[in-house]
Amino acid sequence: MSEQNSSLGDQASQKVDELKAVATEQIDAASAKLNELKEQASDKIAELSASVDVDGIKAQATEKLADLQASATEVAAQASAKLDEVAGEASAKFDALKATAGEQLAGGAEKLNELKAEAAEELNELKAEAAEQLEAASQKFDELKGEAAEQVAAVTEKAKGFWGRLFGK
Numbered sequence: 001m002s003e004q005n006s007s008l009g010d011q012a013s014q015k016v017d018e019l020k021a022v023a024t025e026q027i028d029a030a031s032a033k034l035n036e037l038k039e040q041a042s043d044k045i046a047e048l049s050a051s052v053d054v055d056g057i058k059a060q061a062t063e064k065l066a067d068l069q070a071s072a073t074e075v076a077a078q079a080s081a082k083l084d085e086v087a088g089e090a091s092a093k094f095d096a097l098k099a100t101a102g103e104q105l106a107g108g109a110e111k112l113n114e115l116k117a118e119a120a121e122e123l124n125e126l127k128a129e130a131a132e133q134l135e136a137a138s139q140k141f142d143e144l145k146g147e148a149a150e151q152v153a154a155v156t157e158k159a160k161g162f163w164g165r166l167f168g169k
Helices: 002-048 054-167
Strands: none
């Protein structure tokens, strides 16, 4: 599972790097556009310096700068949204991995329960065999007890007969 987490972390890191690269490209593009606009403004100022109102050009430059700032803000918002998306995907993958690990643990518990059931079954079988052997031993004991009782009765009868012959009774 740690390899999967590591892989998930590597994927998330890779996505973040990709997003950084995209954001850098967009910022570079915005910066290039800003430089281009500055050059255009400088060219226009040089070209129309005599006939153009400097305050008007400043206003246009300020407007273009505001546009660029808005564009940069939009790029940052897009990058942030992409990062949120990647974080969401990473979280979903982590949850899936966690669920898979839980299922595997549940499978292990199920196997343990199966082994317990098998052990209980074998114990019951051993108990049944022991009960049968105990019953057989008990029957054998009863038979021996019966034979012993018969022998005691026979010896007692013989003793009574012998006693009766000795003492005349």
